[in-house]
Amino acid sequence: MLKTQLQPIQEKWLAQIKRLPFLQGLRQGHLSQTTRDFYVAQDEYYIAHFMAVTEQIKALPATNDEPLDEGDAHLGLNPSPDWVNCAITDESKAYVYFLESGPKSDDVTQLLRTIPCAESYYLLALSMQNQPHAHQYQAWIDYYTSPAYQNAVMHYLATLQELIEARGYPLQANELAIYEKGYQFEFSFWEQCPD
DSSP states (O other), rough: HHHHHHHHHHHHHHHHHHHHHHHHHHHHHHOOHHHHHHHHHHHHHHHHHHHHHHTOTTTTTTOOOOOOOOOOHHHOOOGGGGGSSSSSOHHHHHHHHHHHHHTTTTHHHHHHHHHHHHHHHHHHHHHTTTOOOTTHHHHHHHHHHHHHHHHHHHHHHHHHHHHHHHSSSSSOHHHHHHHHHHHHHHHHHTTTTTO
16 A cells, blocks of 8 residues: 555656756766765765654664665765865755654654655666666665665665554555655755756
């Protein structure tokens, strides 16, 4: 049931995200240094907040998995040392505000805010995985398609499924709207990256 509720939203937004200039450049292996630095700065800012939010989700059981370090994915884009000087945009700040603004006691809502980011990265990288030629950003693709990252995404989704089953009713329209808002923010995050 969960998949049938989430998949139409996921597919609609992923199709739009894949058409954005940054994703096209990433897929083709042609991103400027300025673009890569900008992306890394925005993503580092977001990830710090994302990790803090996921640590507060009580329903997410601790795992023995090795912790993920998205810095490895960032290194795969070969950022320059100047990435630290990139200003954090209002779009990135708004995304973090959305992520952090949910009720801390509602794990379903918090998961619906965080899952679009995690699963979209996995699915976008997966769509780039089998390029016919050696890919300049293969380390980025490999990070987000790694078994460890896939396991983390599946862990979030399985936890959400368990919570929904335990409460005895499917996601409601207002909850699906939160999930879709997460994808809208993902779209805005990628759209803000310069060509």
